[in-house]
Structure formats: C-alpha cells, structure tokens
Amino acid sequence: MSSFKKIAPDFIGSKYEGGIKVFLESTEDVRIFSDHWFSDYQDKISFESAGKDGKKSSGGCTAVLRKVREAESQQLTAYGIVDRDTLLKDNKQDVFWETDDTKFHAASPYGDNIHVLRRWEMENYLLKPEAFKSELRCKTLNRLEPEITAKTLLNHEDDLIKLTTLSTILANKESSVKFTSEGFGSANIGEDLHNKINNYLSTYGMTLESSEFLEDMAKILAFANNEQSPDARWDKLSRILDGKRALYKFCSIFNKEYGLKGFQFADEVKGSLADRIASKRELLDEELCDTIERFSK
Known part of the structure; x- marks a missing residue:
C-alpha cells in the first residue's frame, strides 16, 4: 500500500485524483477563473488559491511559486498565474515596464510554469x-x-x-x-x-x-x-x-x-x-x- 508520509498534506487528495493544478493568488481569482470563465476545463484543471485561507495578502506571488514547487516535488503537474504588479514588488522593473507584449512574456521571470499577467492584475x-x-x-x-x-x-x-x-x-x-x-x-x-x-x-x-x-x-x-x-x-x-x-x-x-x-x-x-x-x-x-x-x- 502506498504511504502518505512523503506527500505534503495539501496534495494527498491530488496525488490520487490526477489532473492539473493551476494556482492563483486568491479565492476571488479562483472564483472568476473556475466559475465564470473556464468552467469548461474543470475535467482537466483544478484552479486553487495559493494564499492562506484563500487570501491574496497571505502570500500572493510568493505563495503561488511555493505551491507550484511543492506540487512538482510530488510529481504533480502544476502551474501558477501571478499579477503583473508582482514584478514591482520583486524589483523586476525592466520587465514590469516592458511595453511590448511579446518581449514581456518572453522574459519569463519566474520560469515557464508561472504565467505573469500582461495586465496589472485580475x-x-x-x-x-x-x-x-x-x-x-x-x-x-x-x-x-x-x-x-x-x-x-x-x-x-x-x-x-x-x-x-x-x-x-x-x-x-x-x-x-x-x-x-x-x-x-x-x-x-x-x-x-x-x-x-x-x-x-x-x-x-x-x-x-x-x-x-x-x-x-x-x-x-x-x-x-x-x-x-x-x-x-x-x-x-x-x-x-x-x-x-x-x-x-x-x-x-x-x-x-x-x-x-x-x-x-x-x-x-x-x-x-x-x-x-x-x-x-x-x-x-x-x-x-x-x-x-x-x-x-
């Protein structure tokens, strides 16, 4: 029987459910993505909040990055979406002020599995x-x-x-x-x-x-x-x-x-x-x- 000891508590269910996790900065973002805009992807994607208790103020981009890394360490497929203004807080000024969308996305400041919104926030x-x-x-x-x-x-x-x-x-x-x-x-x-x-x-x-x-x-x-x-x-x-x-x-x-x-x-x-x-x-x-x-x- 497989052991749960090496699986992070947040991912025990996901380990056996399969599918793709997409972490967002808050429960409000999850609600818009999952309930309003991309409900037709529910059989493939699970949209989840990375913030503690679903609050953006409890983690934001940092929490999204951490959740994606944790999921990947459990051999789960995971991605994250963060607001553009995160770049300001992380002192990535050159990318934040890039006016060309192609160059902006090509910068990929947090890696290929983290999409930085081209607009300020949701x-x-x-x-x-x-x-x-x-x-x-x-x-x-x-x-x-x-x-x-x-x-x-x-x-x-x-x-x-x-x-x-x-x-x-x-x-x-x-x-x-x-x-x-x-x-x-x-x-x-x-x-x-x-x-x-x-x-x-x-x-x-x-x-x-x-x-x-x-x-x-x-x-x-x-x-x-x-x-x-x-x-x-x-x-x-x-x-x-x-x-x-x-x-x-x-x-x-x-x-x-x-x-x-x-x-x-x-x-x-x-x-x-x-x-x-x-x-x-x-x-x-x-x-x-x-x-x-x-x-x-």
Missing part, C-alpha cells in the same frame, strides 16, 4: 466598456441604454494615470510608507484628485511634480503612445493601470451618474462584470484563453 481584465454597458443596463432594469465606450473610459485617463503612478511610487518605497486604500481618490476628479494626491505625497516629501512621479507617469503613457483609436488606446493603456483603483473609480463615477446604489461597491461588481464577459466570449482576453489552453495540455 481586475484589469474586467475593465471592458461593453461589460460596463451591459451591467449598467441591467442595473437600470433596461430603462436606459448607457453610452459606455472606450472613449468614455478614456475621459478619465489623466486621473487613472495619476492614481496608478501613486501605486508605482509607493511600491518602490520602504515598508515604513503607508500604502493608501484601494478606493483612495475614487470619488475625486480633476484638480480635486490632483490636490488629494499632492496632500498625501507631501507627507513623504514628494509632489506630483517630483521627478520620480513624472518619470513613472511618462512610462505609463508610453503603453498607449501613438494610438489614436479609442479602442486600441484603452486596450493598451489598461494593461498598466492599477486595476483595483480603476474599478473603484468607475464604480464611483457610474454610481453617481446613474444613481445606482448597487454599483458603488467594487467588490460586489466583479462577479457581475465577469459574467458579462463570459456571455460574450470575444470580450475575454485572448492571452488568458491561450494560457489556460496551454496549461491543459
């Missing part, structure tokens, strides 16, 4: 104009036909770039710097947001005019430079935006514009947007489809 894959439009129409009980296009989202480009730059700057600071909440500045626009960020940065002797802030803003803009088409510009720019901050911003904007109490909490909207994207398969990023297909073989 929330970025929800930032589809068509998904917002469909969900808003549902929330207004079909009373309205919201005009949500890439141009609509790009109307807030400057604010989103400033909020994302705040994230890139803070990620490079020592641990004593207090990170702002994901919803920071979501209710502020234009000059009001500019002043709010400046007030926060002043605590650490910086402003939006500081050279490091301006340099990161320019790097973010480089992702969409030379794109005149709103659809192409939004697609490219949204790769490098802080996804959670962007989602909070749009939830706040659409909640105010359409008076939707049910659209003010970003966490409650994620599943609905994922459903909208799943119902129109062409909205799901080809990158994700190709990655899961590669893992399944």
Whole structure:
C-alpha cells in the first residue's frame, strides 16, 4: 500500500485524483477563473488559491511559486498565474515596464510554469466598456441604454494615470510608507484628485511634480503612445493601470451618474462584470484563453 508520509498534506487528495493544478493568488481569482470563465476545463484543471485561507495578502506571488514547487516535488503537474504588479514588488522593473507584449512574456521571470499577467492584475481584465454597458443596463432594469465606450473610459485617463503612478511610487518605497486604500481618490476628479494626491505625497516629501512621479507617469503613457483609436488606446493603456483603483473609480463615477446604489461597491461588481464577459466570449482576453489552453495540455 502506498504511504502518505512523503506527500505534503495539501496534495494527498491530488496525488490520487490526477489532473492539473493551476494556482492563483486568491479565492476571488479562483472564483472568476473556475466559475465564470473556464468552467469548461474543470475535467482537466483544478484552479486553487495559493494564499492562506484563500487570501491574496497571505502570500500572493510568493505563495503561488511555493505551491507550484511543492506540487512538482510530488510529481504533480502544476502551474501558477501571478499579477503583473508582482514584478514591482520583486524589483523586476525592466520587465514590469516592458511595453511590448511579446518581449514581456518572453522574459519569463519566474520560469515557464508561472504565467505573469500582461495586465496589472485580475481586475484589469474586467475593465471592458461593453461589460460596463451591459451591467449598467441591467442595473437600470433596461430603462436606459448607457453610452459606455472606450472613449468614455478614456475621459478619465489623466486621473487613472495619476492614481496608478501613486501605486508605482509607493511600491518602490520602504515598508515604513503607508500604502493608501484601494478606493483612495475614487470619488475625486480633476484638480480635486490632483490636490488629494499632492496632500498625501507631501507627507513623504514628494509632489506630483517630483521627478520620480513624472518619470513613472511618462512610462505609463508610453503603453498607449501613438494610438489614436479609442479602442486600441484603452486596450493598451489598461494593461498598466492599477486595476483595483480603476474599478473603484468607475464604480464611483457610474454610481453617481446613474444613481445606482448597487454599483458603488467594487467588490460586489466583479462577479457581475465577469459574467458579462463570459456571455460574450470575444470580450475575454485572448492571452488568458491561450494560457489556460496551454496549461491543459
């Protein structure tokens, strides 16, 4: 009889079930991948959270890497998916700021079995104009036909770039710097947001005019430079935006514009947007489809 002594507790069941494990950073990521987007792969792939108790804050990329190594040591087939912003935290700046998708993926900073998302994080894959439009129409009980296009989202480009730059700057600071909440500045626009960020940065002797802030803003803009088409510009720019901050911003904007109490909490909207994207398969990023297909073989 085979012994369980040499098998890590987390993998005892998997050792005899077979199949492929794909580790993600949180239970929320698992829910979107498994329940909304790739349920048709359930006979081949088991999506699992690497974080302790399913929480991204308990491990993130480090936990994904560890889980994949542990699975491989048990002769199990395992892969991992981590957010792009992990590269900032791991001081892999050159890869993080790479604007060319082909070169970005070719870098493979964590090995072939770990896919680094080309967009900042999972929330970025929800930032589809068509998904917002469909969900808003549902929330207004079909009373309205919201005009949500890439141009609509790009109307807030400057604010989103400033909020994302705040994230890139803070990620490079020592641990004593207090990170702002994901919803920071979501209710502020234009000059009001500019002043709010400046007030926060002043605590650490910086402003939006500081050279490091301006340099990161320019790097973010480089992702969409030379794109005149709103659809192409939004697609490219949204790769490098802080996804959670962007989602909070749009939830706040659409909640105010359409008076939707049910659209003010970003966490409650994620599943609905994922459903909208799943119902129109062409909205799901080809990158994700190709990655899961590669893992399944």
